[in-house]
Amino acid sequence: MREIVVFSLLNGAVYGLLLFMLSSGLTLIFSMMGVLNFAHASVFMLGAYLSWQISRWIGFWPALVVAPLLCGLVGAAIERYGLARVHRLGHVAEILFTFGLAYVIGELVIMAWGRNPIENRVPASIDFAAFRIYGTSYPFYKVLMTMISVGMFAFLWLAFKRTRVGLVIQAALTHPRMVSALGHDVPRLFVLVFAIGSALAGLAGVIGGFALLTEPNMAAALGPIVFVVIVVGGLGSIPGAFIASMLIGVVQTFAVAVDYSLADFLRALGMGLPPGSALREMLAIKLSQAAPLIPYLLLVLMLIVRPRGLMGTRDT
């Protein structure tokens, strides 16, 4: 029993941190620029493919730096030559633009690397067991992932709450004219924010590429869950995204371990259902069967009960 609790906590926390890596850049761009970037998961995918390609040429550790930088450049280019022209047309135009961009990046990836998953294995230099508990080894790359994820959180928190640039960027969101009147180049600030957000997605992609599967569908597979994280956490809130990621990771993982259904629970309370009733069939679904749907249930509940999310400052 203790074994299962320990494993569920550990696996849940690691999965939660992976979710945070993915959603941090998205929530950063949203909180600083007010843009809901649908192409975020696509940049994550691009990071996974680029790091795989680059690490074949110059090794994993350089790729860990170069691939996110390239993604940052791609992000900067997207803002500078695309989104910057769309901002004045409003949020719907921005969303449509990033939505279309997600498809473009997806097709480019298929053209470059094909439709099938690539063999993106854990690099040999970090492919060893970090420690063992209850006879199960724990891979080092998950420890690395944890460190990077926590590092991202610290960086974002400090950079935007404690530095001058962060304050200027926040001011530029609500009072762009005033900020530019004070001599700051607002469009350039936006390019910087978008580049950092994209670089974070790229960094998540480097790790996520081998922790998950590197294939052209990975953006579409992860897109929905990332939006769940930022809505539950509160749009634009970095601590909120962190808490929501951990919550979703741990709750989902614990649910998988529970082989009981609502029907079992009712029976324990002495409220057996008559055999053959439709309700009985539905209640007999084990919690472990429904585990991956729990985040979406959480999303719906959150939007009903508290539309601004856990730590959000405005209603979504």
Next chain:
Amino acid sequence: MRELFHRIAKYGLALAAVLAALPAAADTLKIGYIDPLSGGAASAGVNAQKHMIFFIDRINAAGGLNGQKLELLSYDNKVNPQESLIMLKKAIDEGARIVMQGNGSAVALALTDAVLKHNERNPGKEVLFFNYAAIDPALTNEKCNFWHFRFDADVDMKMAAFGDVIAADKDIHKVYLINQDYSFGKAVAAAAHRILAAKRPDVQIVGDELHPLQKIQDFSPYVAKIKASGADTVITGNWSNDMLLLFKAGKDAGLKVNWFTYYGGGLGSVPAIGHDGVGYLKQVTEHHKNVLPYLLPEEVAFHKRFTDKSDEMYYWRIRNMFAMLEAAAKKAKSNDPVKLAHALEGLKLDTPLGPMEMRADNHQLLQPLFVSTLSDKVKYDVEHSGLGFKTDKKISAADTAMPTTCKMTRP
């Protein structure tokens, strides 16, 4: 006046459509291929399409069927049953007399019903349904009909092949079942319970997990459960990402079990699984590259024509399907679908891998099956991965037959 104009336009259009369709209809025998050609499942659909093109061109180069050339019409169904019904209608409207599909048993169940209804309502315009990969046993049992022919072994036949291997391997004691939560995954789990009870009653089934289809990114919690159960063998029908991510999570946790998989060797899987699967990953198929000491001429020609990295001749059964079609056309001396269907029933044919037979009672093709294990010491590797499969056990066509509950009415 207006009404007259409409009427003229209507008849004019109808006439034009008839004129446009006439010469083409007389020219070729049209085959409608309905499978995913875009989206997440497209890699399987596009690869199978290449097989279709390849074998149709071969038949045409040899003069066609009874002198009539074949023509392939492709329709993208996005693995969606509703979409597939629209595509079936379109295919029939464009003159298809045989439709082919494989990805997804839910799609196949929808198509087989629709084809049956169409044929009942349109005598003289019958359409045949050739299924090359949808393996829900229902299709050749309670849902069988005269127009549907299956060229892949169904869930039960493949599980029976695994059962033979497990029966002979006395090191296997505890089996864990993990499958996707829909008709196919449930059929795999049910077959495992039934067949293990018959062939190895001493084996204990220590877990029977169903998880949502293609929704899970991290299988670590599932692997923790498998480990806690003490299983030495996992049986799974998982395909695509669900297969690869499950395997990956197992590798991370140091899970050392035998993997009996339906699709562990599926297209794109071997490069993604890599060397971690060597010696552990097993599959059951009608063919793999090292099934004979040499490549078959069809494989050589296929690889000469399609040279992309991911182009594999994965579907030997599509070769068998067209060989059966060719033989049936010869036997019937006609390309009429009804006559072809009658000719296919009970049709026997020799292949380089052994004889095969189309069962008359339920239209299930019996072909030799091979249980194989991933190995790094093979002559021919898969998708340039350096890895390939090695046969553990061959099951001859006749031994793959299972009892059927099919009761079909014949025209």
